[in-house]
Ligand SMILES: [Zn+2]
């Protein structure tokens with residue numbers, strides 16, 4: 001196990017670990033399997049699809065722009081209502097309260113793919129079964145197997161000092177309930193039927209939550225293992241196009257580990273980054289300021305450094321940085 005400095009982690013009780021096992025490891029795949037079984041031979045209502053799609057979009061932006069780029073890495077600043085809205089959107093994704101999510105993620109950046117990283121796919125070794133085990137660990141296993149969680153007092157004192165974020169933390173159980181009940185209530189009211197309530201609860205609640213979880217966690221597993229690299233990060237972070245597509249830009253993970261505070265992760269041509277586009281839009285509307293856009297010169301310098309170190313791998317590193325911010 002990691003030999004961490006005193007105070008970086010806190011003990012997790014058996015009860016809590018079993019709760020994580022049920023809520024974070026077991027329930028999402030069960031929901032997905034049930035989703036396929038229910039869909040087999042039975043149509044999904046258009047309202048179910050609409051609610052699931054809307055909540056998916058809110059959740060992914062809530063995690064990517066809210067929890068990750070705003071709260072964890074402080075890539076931009078914004079007015080208080082916008083900050084609270086992003087914290088709520090992230091909390092609705094059911095990946096934990098904002099301070100805990102940010103604490104685990106800051107620890108991930110400090111120790112990425114080394115002892116101390118809470119979820120490296122390389123935790124057990126580099127090949128064969130060890131890597132498969134590592135991928136499962138990075139995807140969901142660590143929620144249950146880790147006997148210690150990141151200590152919030154150590155990792156996120158700035159967020160703990162923010163009364164708004166503390167309120168979102170305290171309201172997390174209610175927000176989690178709302179994440180299921182809101183789409184169910186909307187489905188019931190708009191179709192004026194109990195069937196509409198239950199199918200919306202199932203599709204836009206349970207199945208959406210499972211999909212959002214595994215899409216987000218693919219960044220921790222897949223984008224630290226497969227894909228290409230254009231920059232020489234000190235870890236194994238990589239770029240995976242389909243992960244970037246599903247996570248609205250988070251799959252361009254290689255640059256993110258070079259410059260974690262950068263508001264844009266997809267810095268090369270062709271690397272579409274909807275989360276950066278949303279931050280840009282907010283900036284234009286006056287709802288975001290002090291945005292840390294990456295410098296094209298720095299991107300070029302890092303790409304050149306990678307090319308110099310890897311003369312045999314010109315493909316991924318040869319793309320030029322995008323011109324616009
Ligand atoms: Zn990472």
Ligand SMILES: [Zn+2]
Pocket residue numbers: 068072073105109256260
């Ligand atoms: Zn990060």
